[in-house]
Amino acid sequence: MNALMIKALGFAALLIIATIAVVNSLDMDVLADDMTAITMGGAIAVATITAGVAVKYINQIKSDTAGGELAEENWDGIGEYKNELPSGWAYSFLALFLWSMWYGLIGYPVNAYSSIGEYNEEVIAYNKKFEETHKNADEATLKEMGESIYLVQCAQCHGNSGDGLSGRAQDFSTRMTKAQVLDVINNGQNQLGYPLGMMPPATAQGEHAEEIAAYVAGGMKGEQPASYIGACSGCHGADGKGNGGMSPNLVEYDAAVMSHTLQHGKKGILGKMPSFKTLITPVQEKALTVYVQSLSN
Structure with a gap:
């Protein structure tokens, strides 16, 4: 038995002893539980398999040499072998895939209980009750x-x-500043999903844009600029209130x-x-x- 094997076995034994020590520190009634016994067995198996696999492949790295047919392509002189996919890897992948399908659809179905689902159901129920309680709340x-x-x-x-x-x-x-109105006039707007759709850019320019911006930012008070009627009222209405929700209310x-x-x-x-x-x-x-x-x- 070489030194590497001794170290691996010692590491596995240490993991097993540590696991047993942690479990023994718990309530003794826990040790009689079947799930605890299964977990203990799994921990011991993982420790043993980890040690065995580590020893196998470390020794293989030391002794094995690469072989097989090289691919024609190479990168800075480094090529790849045309070796077949290791059967162990392929079978492991297939087994993992089949297990995941079983776990998702049968072992733990997608419609099974979940704490998140329960929380969402409770929120929906509470919101429904909240809406009913406050549906006629005063101002x-x-x-x-x-x-x-x-x-x-x-x-x-x-x-x-x-x-x-x-x-x-x-x-x-305030509803809007002059700078904000000018920005929308110059660049358009389509963020809020109104029925009339996007406001195109450059609906007014120069002095017309300035007077519209000043008029809207001022609360649409005073004399209405003629440019507003041509550029804005078709969507926002002559009163600027959005044509019954078809576009944003400017007032x-x-x-x-x-x-x-x-x-x-x-x-x-x-x-x-x-x-x-x-x-x-x-x-x-x-x-x-x-x-x-x-x-x-």
């Missing part, structure tokens, strides 16, 4: 609820007071604007605002809308 309740949602989900980017953290995100105290944070933003997300200075369609319920969306509207008021 004060919705505002209070909306503030709680805002502080958890929105304040990190928009600030606790909705000020947008000095221009890093949307400032809810206020109405339910449609909030819903489309929460459903689709929106790219901003801080990065991409994620979609919240799976994170909040319809009542919570309504509550958040009421709270954001209160910030702009």
Whole structure:
């Protein structure tokens, strides 16, 4: 018996002794459990097989030489042999594949119990109960609820007071700034999934774009520029309120604007605002809308 074999056997014995010592440190009733006995047997088998395989292949590396027909291709003088795939590897792969099919479809079916599935079912049931309880909530309740949602989900980017953290995100105290309106006029917009689709870029240019931006950013008060009628009213309506939800409301944070933003997300200075369609319920969306509207008021 060579030194390598002695070391391997010693390592295996050490693993087995350590395993037995850990199990013995547990409650003695555990040792009578069948699953514990199977686990112990598996641990001993793994330790023994690991030692045997290591000895076999280390000795083989020391003594074997490569042989067979070389492929014509080589890389910097390093070629490959046209050896057949080792049958042991192929059979092991096939056995693993068959076992995985059995485990996934029969041994542990895909529709079997899972803690994640149970959690999701509980969340769905709770949300349903929540919706039923608060479906007729008054405005004060919705505002209070909306503030709680805002502080958890929105304040990190928009600030606790909705000020947008000095221009890093949307400032809810105002609908849009002139710079924001100009950016949309010049570059178009298609993030929110409105029925009328994408607003094309360059719908107005030069002075016309400037006067439209100033008019919209000012809350659409005062005399309406003639350029607005030609460039914007066809989609947003003469009053700028979005033609009944067909396009964004330019005047206020109405339910449609909030819903489309929460459903689709929106790219901003801080990065991409994620979609919240799976994170909040319809009542919570309504509550958040009421709270954001209160910030702009």
